[in-house]
Amino acid sequence: MRPASTTSSVDATNLTDLGPASDLLQLRPAEVLFEEWAKLRAAGKKTPQIALWAAIPTGATHWTKHLSLYENPTYEGLLLRDRKTKKKVYFVVDPDAVDEESKKRVPSADIMASLRAADLVVQRMWTLGTTDASRDRWSFLAPCRAGDKDITTILGDEPCDQAHTPASTLGSAVAVAPSYQVNFGSLPYAASGRFRGHTFRKQWATALSVMPEYVFVSGWNEFVSAPQANPIVGDPFAKSMGLERDPEGRNLFVDTFGAEFGRDIEPTVEYGSEVYDLMTSCARVFHRNAATGARGCNDAAEACCAKQPADTYRTVLAARNDVLEDVVLSTSRSELTTLVGAGHREVCSRHGAPSTFCLRGDEPSTPLGPFIAFGSGGAGRRALHRCIIGNRHFYSLAAGCEGQVFDGTLAFLQEAPSSEMPRRLQRCFHPTTGEHTVALGFDCPSGFTTVETLGYVR
Structure with missing residues (x-):
């Protein structure tokens, strides 16, 4: 032109x-x-x-x-x-x-x-x-x-x-x-x-x-x-x-x-x-x-x-404490920085050219990782909640955190896959260690059982 x-x-x-x-x-x-x-x-x-x-x-x-x-x-x-x-x-x-x-x-x-x-x-x-x-x-x-x-x-x-x-x-x-x-x-x-x-x-x-x-x-x-x-x-x-x-x-x-x-x-x-x-x-x-x-x-x-509304999308960061076997998903970079200073490790993407989260080609915690979801509710979307049980976090679609402690709503997941949100987010649980995590796209890690499909993200 x-x-x-x-x-x-x-x-x-x-x-x-x-x-x-x-x-x-x-x-x-x-x-x-x-x-x-x-x-x-x-x-x-x-x-x-x-x-x-x-x-x-x-x-x-x-x-x-x-x-x-x-x-x-x-x-x-x-x-x-x-x-x-x-x-x-x-x-x-x-x-x-x-x-x-x-x-x-x-x-x-x-x-x-x-x-x-x-x-x-x-x-x-x-x-x-x-x-x-x-x-x-x-x-x-x-x-x-x-x-x-x-x-x-x-x-x-x-x-x-x-x-x-x-x-x-x-x-x-x-x-x-x-x-x-x-x-x-x-x-x-x-x-x-x-x-x-x-x-x-x-x-x-x-x-x-x-x-x-x-x-x-x-x-x-x-x-x-x-x-x-x-x-x-x-x-x-x-x-x-x-x-x-x-x-x-x-x-x-x-x-x-x-x-x-x-x-x-x-x-x-x-x-x-x-x-x-x-x-x-x-x-x-x-x-x-x-x-x-x-x-x-x-x-x-x-x-x-026009400016895109700030809540259209939301970046969800990930961190894991390898000693406590605790996975924390967060939408706050400052919270993640505090967690890293207290013993957690930021979990990175293996691929791409991200600027809002880290990149590591040999990320050991994959398929856990950062992702992008919607920032507000709407037709065909589910709210993802962060919950606490004991001294560990888990992630649920239930607003009441299944009787455990509610720790905030992270983002909104698409109910069905699409080109915009193609990756399945699964909830995973280790019956021996009690660790809760999520898996992006791939099956839950070895030793973990699949609890449910939470929704679809990028």
Whole structure:
């Protein structure tokens, strides 16, 4: 998106050009896009502009077929053009060459020169990692950050502060998305999720503050995603959320995992037009800012500028005293700090990029761990209560704590699994030691019996 009367679209078919199916995977979808949008234009209907995005490693030839589309007079008016030079724009995949697969996709200097010789503006683009002017690279997906750390648990009012491109061949750019991932998105906390529009608003807040020449909205063609082989060897807890008991749970998903952990903007059964409407609102604010020189989002009538109610979600932290065999769940960071000072140990997530709780790849207390639930009651939700029996804590759906001491209501759990709340939370009890705990996704630990399913969380 740019501050002009038309918006741009990028065909993000970025698979390597060297395979035997490259025509089917790359060329034909692009041809169909040009053909169909040319028909729409001929019928007097508006369409966005088109810019292709392709890998051009050494030996690639696919780009020559793209040139034939760019040079076809029929499609002259369909193509995105650089506002400064009026040249047609072509994006190229430019990954960090950190592994052998990435090295195979580094742009060929010779092909870059040939594209420029064809009078195209060539813009590098990839994802993950800081994007700055020295790299002359756009990012099509940019995680929120805390300092120099990518994060996915972004429920507070702190700014997203995603990395962006202050200057490049094509111009300054900020990437925004309804959700984003920093690893396999189906692992806990490896993707932000939509959080009912909260992620999208926070990402747009950066764009509306920076007001770049372009906003790259990542999303339109990411509705499906195939499972991939799990590279995390030796970790029995590295499974897709909600599929912990499924044999296929070892397979992981990257770009899309259900309606919650995906970048789709078009209306869906699960979310209706919520994300599309939010996108429309943010686009209006962006264009108004561009016209007036304003920054930020200050129009109370726009959904883009709304604040999510503080009680929409609640983070539940976990601690265990290994001597007392006592598990404490808490929604208070200060309480957890006090507990740790008195002999408890904070229990961390094994995966993801959390900022509101700790990360430890070999966490010994898994499947106990921190989780995210709802902060208020509603249809299809159950209140989770913290209770005390003797000198130990346990967790119950009963407001009276089953005749024991009530110690507060922690959060509200969803009664049935969903993409938003996919992980089953089980109540566990050890009949020999008397310890009470909970298990996220997986079965109760060895020696424990399952008391009940409490509900579903993230």
